[in-house]
Amino acid sequence: MxxxxxxxxxxxxxxxxxxxxxxxxxxxxxxxxxxxxxxxxxxxxxxxxxxxxxxxxxxxxxxxxxSKEQIVVEYLAGRDERWRAFLDERLAAAPPSPAEHVLAVFDASRAWAEANGARGCSMVNAHAEIDDPEHPAYAVITGQKAWMLGLFASLAREITAPGEATASRTADRLARTLMLLHEGALVAHGLGVFPDALGLARDQARVVLGAYS
Structure with a gap:
């Protein structure tokens, strides 16, 4: 391909x-x-x-x-759109295997954070301030994270053996593990807990993926 x-x-x-x-x-x-x-x-x-x-x-x-709320919606939705376009470009340029695409997500997040995210993930930061589901920006924040989990789930289904009776549960577990690595790294990056959190998360994602090769 x-x-x-x-x-x-x-x-x-x-x-x-x-x-x-x-x-x-x-x-x-x-x-x-x-x-x-x-x-x-x-x-x-x-x-x-x-x-x-x-x-x-x-x-x-x-x-x-x-309203100010609509300005917040446009801010977060616009940032989400730019991230998705950036990620699409990285996935299109990656080797055509689901495991390489997983690693490309981490590479893209690392590059994005270096260029656009010194203060960490804008969605995570916004959620710390907006936790009311009735706020018009709440759906943007949670929707972006649901989209990321869906992306990992789509890749995980291609990685896990489709013939196994427990394939669906296995794919869900893999997707959630990758999501935890990714989101935890974004938080660690934003807090400056230690250098290159996203690089370490990528390394750990490769270890996790090794169990399915």
Whole structure:
């Protein structure tokens, strides 16, 4: 199977969050909000600060977005979209085997964190502040993690022996193990617990995958 014929793997579809059409003017404000939210936290950044940073009035922000909650939705959904596109490129370039695709996920996360994530995973950080399922951004946060688990599950089903009676349980266990390694590494990276947490997680994922080779 060649590079261009590698099938695209994705998790089951989820209901998309309510989004708005972001005009060029709103994009400048959203870029400012995204930077502030990631660097300082969502609750710590108010609409006044976003408006000042973007060089617009508070009224303009509310006219464009309707609420701060919608700005948060656009920030997180936009970051999620960029991550998925980045990961798709890495998977397309990886050798066409499910085990190599698993390792490519860890490689992609490592590269993404080095370029975009000095403060760790934006979804994990946001969930520390937004734990109310009624918040409009909650579905974006949990949906992104469900998508990642679905990706690992899809790969795990290809790795485990399909003829075994316990194949489904085995694939689920492998997917959850890989998810724990991946998400734990993201948290360790964000906290600066030790250097290259994602590199270590990749090494451990290879060890886990070795049991199925």
């Amino acid at each position: 060649g590079k261009n014929s590698t099938p695209k793997r994705s998790a089951p579809p989820r209901r998309p969050p309510h989004r708005i059409v972001v005009t060029p003017g709103a994009r400048r404000a959203l870029d400012a909000a995204s930077r502030l939210f990631y660097e300082h936290g969502i609750h710590a950044v108010g609409v006044d600060r976003i408006a000042a940073e973007a060089g617009v009035t508070k009224k303009t922000l509310y006219d464009r977005f309707g």
